[in-house]
Amino acid sequence: MKQARANVVYFRVRYCDTDQMKSYYNARVLEWFEWGRTEFLRALGKPYTQWEAQGVLLPVCETHIKFLGRAQYDDRLKMTTTATMAGRARLKCHCAIEHADSGEPVCAGHTIHAITDAEGRPIRPPSWVIDLVS
Amino acid sequence: MKQARANVVYFRVRYCDTDQMKSYYNARVLEWFEWGRTEFLRALGKPYTQWEAQGVLLPVCETHIKFLGRAQYDDRLKMTTTATMAGRARLKCHCAIEHADSGEPVCAGHTIHAITDAEGRPIRPPSWVIDLVS
Amino acid sequence: MKQARANVVYFRVRYCDTDQMKSYYNARVLEWFEWGRTEFLRALGKPYTQWEAQGVLLPVCETHIKFLGRAQYDDRLKMTTTATMAGRARLKCHCAIEHADSGEPVCAGHTIHAITDAEGRPIRPPSWVIDLVS
Amino acid sequence: MKQARANVVYFRVRYCDTDQMKSYYNARVLEWFEWGRTEFLRALGKPYTQWEAQGVLLPVCETHIKFLGRAQYDDRLKMTTTATMAGRARLKCHCAIEHADSGEPVCAGHTIHAITDAEGRPIRPPSWVIDLVS
Numbered sequence: 410m411k412q413a414r415a416n417v418v419y420f421r422v423r424y425c426d427t428d429q430m431k432s433y434y435n436a437r438v439l440e441w442f443e444w445g446r447t448e449f450l451r452a453l454g455k456p457y458t459q460w461e462a463q464g465v466l467l468p469v470c471e472t473h474i475k476f477l478g479r480a481q482y483d484d485r486l487k488m489t490t491t492a493t494m495a496g497r498a499r500l501k502c503h504c505a506i507e508h509a510d511s512g513e514p515v516c517a518g519h520t521i522h523a524i525t526d527a528e529g530r531p532i533r534p535p536s537w538v539i540d541l542v543s
Numbered sequence: 544m545k546q547a548r549a550n551v552v553y554f555r556v557r558y559c560d561t562d563q564m565k566s567y568y569n570a571r572v573l574e575w576f577e578w579g580r581t582e583f584l585r586a587l588g589k590p591y592t593q594w595e596a597q598g599v600l601l602p603v604c605e606t607h608i609k610f611l612g613r614a615q616y617d618d619r620l621k622m623t624t625t626a627t628m629a630g631r632a633r634l635k636c637h638c639a640i641e642h643a644d645s646g647e648p649v650c651a652g653h654t655i656h657a658i659t660d661a662e663g664r665p666i667r668p669p670s671w672v673i674d675l676v677s
Numbered sequence: 678m679k680q681a682r683a684n685v686v687y688f689r690v691r692y693c694d695t696d697q698m699k700s701y702y703n704a705r706v707l708e709w710f711e712w713g714r715t716e717f718l719r720a721l722g723k724p725y726t727q728w729e730a731q732g733v734l735l736p737v738c739e740t741h742i743k744f745l746g747r748a749q750y751d752d753r754l755k756m757t758t759t760a761t762m763a764g765r766a767r768l769k770c771h772c773a774i775e776h777a778d779s780g781e782p783v784c785a786g787h788t789i790h791a792i793t794d795a796e797g798r799p800i801r802p803p804s805w806v807i808d809l810v811s
Numbered sequence: 812m813k814q815a816r817a818n819v820v821y822f823r824v825r826y827c828d829t830d831q832m833k834s835y836y837n838a839r840v841l842e843w844f845e846w847g848r849t850e851f852l853r854a855l856g857k858p859y860t861q862w863e864a865q866g867v868l869l870p871v872c873e874t875h876i877k878f879l880g881r882a883q884y885d886d887r888l889k890m891t892t893t894a895t896m897a898g899r900a901r902l903k904c905h906c907a908i909e910h911a912d913s914g915e916p917v918c919a920g921h922t923i924h925a926i927t928d929a930e931g932r933p934i935r936p937p938s939w940v941i942d943l944v945s
Contacts (some may be wrong), residue, residue, distance in 0.1 A: 415723045422848065425568055425621055425842040429561040435737045435788075436559060436711075439704035440827040447825065447885065475743045479797075482563055483849065483860045514876045520703075529747075557715065559708040569871045569922075570845075573838035574693040581751065582689065592751045606871045607875045613931075617715065617726045654837075663881075694837060695831040697884055702827055750831055 415491040416452040418508055420494060432479040438516050439472065442504045445525045446454035447519070449502070453541050465502060465535060466524040474518030478508075485509040492542050495521055498531060500542060546635050549625040550586040552579060556618045563664055567612040572607065576638045579624035580654070583636070599669060601656040602633060608652030612642075619643040621656050627677050629655055632665060634676060681761040687724040690752045700747040706784050707740065710772045713758035714788070720729055721809050722755040724803070733803060735768060742786030744774075753777040754810060758808050763789055765796060766799060817893040818854040820847060821911055823853035825884045834881040840918050841874065844906045848922070851904070855943050867937060869902060869924040876920030880910075887911040894944050897923055900933060902944060 420441070422467045428434040446467075460467065468478035480486060487509040505517040524534045545549035554575070562568040570631075584591045594601065614620060621643040639651040657669045687708070688752045696702040714735075728735065748754060755777040763769035773785040792802045822843070831838040850867075852859045862869065882888060889911040897903035907919040924937045 420627060421849075422778045423842065424845050425564055427563040428558055429563065430736065431563040434559055435740065436707035439707065440825065441828050443704075447823075457887065466698075469700065469744055471741075472703065473739075474740050476737055485860060524670040524759075536751050557708065560713050564870065566869075569874065570838045573841065574691065577692050577838075581689075590751060602832065603878055605875075605877050606837065607873075610871055617724065617844050627925075634755075647819035692830055693836055696826055697829040697831065697833040699831040769936060 414452075415489050416445070416449040416498070417487060417489050418448050419487055420444075422486065424481050424482055427529075432480060433515075435474075435476060438474055438476070438506070438518070439520075441488060441506060442474075442490075442502070442518070442520055444539060445488045445504050446502050449490040449492065453535070455541060459472075461527075463535075464527045465538065466525045466527060466529070468525060468529065469520050470499070470523045471521040472518060474516055476516050477514040480508065480515045486515060492520050494534075494539065494542055498534065499523055499528075500534075500538070514528075528541050549623050550579070550583040551621060551623050552582050553619060555622055556614050556616055556620065558616055561616050565643075567649075568649075569610060570609075572608055572610070572640070572652070573654075575622060575640060576606075576624075576636070576652070576654055579622045579638050580608075580626075580636050581627065583624040589671070595661075596652060597669075598661045599648055599666070599672065600659045600661060600663070602659060602663065603654050603655045604633070604651060605655040608650055611648040612648050612650075614640075614642065614649045619650060628673065628676055630670075631669065632666075633657055634672075678693070681718075684713070684717040684737055685755060685757050686716050686736075687753060687755055688712075690748050690750055690754065692750055695750050699749060701783075703742075703744060706774070708741075708754060709774060710740075710758075710770070710786070710788055713756045713772050715772050716759075716810050717758040717760065723809055727770060729795075732795045732804075733800070733806065734793045734795065734797070736793060736797065736808065737788050738767070738791045739789040742784055745783050746784075747781040748774075748776065748783045749797070754783060759809070762807065762810055763803075766792055768792060768802075770804075813828065816854075817874055817891050818847070818851040818887060820850050821887060821889055822846075823882055824882050824888065828912045829884050830907075833883055835877060835917075837876075839880070840908070840920070842920075843890060843908060844876075844904070844920070844922055845876075846877045847906050851894065853890040853927075857939070857943055860898075863929075864921050864930045865937075867926045867934070867940065868929060868931070870927060870931065871889075871922050872925045873923040874900070874920060876918055878918050880915040880918075885887055887926075888917060893917050896944055898934065900936060901925055902940075 428439045492502045500522040506515040560571045626636045634656040640649040694705045700703040760770045766788040828839045902924040907916040
């Protein structure tokens with residue numbers, strides 16, 4: 410299956426992202442991934458607010474993450490997000506975060522999303538979803 | 544104005560609460576205060592889910608916090624919550640967190656809450672609110 | 678490989694755990710799992726603060742989570758945590774969260790932990806680690 | 812006392828910032844303020860990492876916030892940060908967040924910071940601190 414173009418965002422580790430090990434706390438990665446998806450969908454031309462307005466939601470139903478290296482307060486990171494369909498009814502978003510300067514890996518993983526209506530019932534993805542992601 | 548009885552909960556600092564200074568991160572205090580309010584209202588006999596079910600909401604409109612001392616991962620803390628009416632239309636919750644063993648202060652402050660209907664419009668507090676808090 | 682006994686904790690979904698879908702936000706699960714591990718290690722008789730004091734750390738290097746059902750503000754949940762060795766040098770913690778009353782699943786997954794010294798260098802697990810977890 | 816120039820950053824509300832009321836959760840404001848301070852200090856020419864490297868820390872010792880209006884997922888916000896000395900030994904950072912397009916207020920407040928050495932002991936602020944902030 411063809412993969413949608415990737416989108417890249419840059420950001421810095423915030424104090425609130427750190428823990429007493431002086432690197433980023435693991436749960437923060439899922440917040441970063443969420444932001445990566447938001448900007449990825451915007452870059453595809455259809456921000457997630459428009460998906461919601463059309464009654465198409467993407468709840469996360471599964472995730473896998475590898476924590477690959479440290480990142481400290483104020484380190485500048487680069488996050489790359491892309492997506493593929495996972496079967497006919499689910500969307501799979503791939504995310505990789507690395508140090509912006511050195512390219513040293515920070516973490517990488519994916520989230521798998523059900524495609525549902527506003528009540529959370531799985532739906533057959535509208536054709537515009539397939540078109541966007543393919 | 545008479546003050547409702549206080550409610551006490553005990554908890555431990557989690558890893559996710561720490562930052563690279565090896566103490567709790569400041570924003571976490573507002574999450575702790577929220578939990579303190581939830582348990583305070585339950586102890587008064589009317590959990591906040593029942594307030595919501597009756598269309599009475601308590602959005603936070605103001606807060607003041609003093610950060611008084613350090614608290615590290617797994618430290619056992621004691622949080623005391625109470626409340627008063629602030630004027631006729633707002634609720635003021637007071638929270639103080641200290642080390643459970645030593646009594647050394649960790650932080651203290653308050654949150655001020657509007658009393659609104661489900662659409663967020665300020666309402667005159669129902670008499671059961673006044674009764675509960677007085 | 679034998680599996681250590683499981684530890685169970687109960688908790689409620691907090692307001693800060695919810696998002697605009699009115700269920701728990703996905704990243705919060707990793708904070709819950711962390712708390713589950715902390716209490717699991719305490720139940721084994723060796724709190725993580727003692728691991729740290731002996732220079733044995735357990736940084737998360739991988740996680741996999743399935744989000745299985747909704748959970749709303751103030752819902753009472755039950756989290757079960759256990760652990761196995763993953764090969765000779767890594768610890769794998771298993772976590773499952775369900776509704777305390779109905780047993781309906783909320784989420785389940787695992788975290789894989791490197792076993793390192795205080796500088797983050799992988800070490801051969803001390804025998805007490807193997808003994809605890811086996 | 813003269814006030815340092817203000818610094819402005821723009822950002823969008825993330826899904827993780829929302830709660831079941833469909834607006835931002837109150838504790839997130841302290842994370843936003845922290846980011847505002849980080850970028851404010853960078854704009855002054857001395858990023859906080861350099862303060863830390865010189866052994867000058869700014870732990871938050873007090874905060875006051877007014878929550879003035881709603882902000883929903885993906886809303887574009889504008890945060891303005893500035894600072895003054897608070898007496899001779901403390902720094903006061905002022906933050907105001909509004910909707911980027913309409914100027915409608917979201918929240919406003921301040922954080923007061925002790926000025927300490929790396930061990931957390933209050934110090935007389937170095938002259939470069941006074942110069943930066945005045």
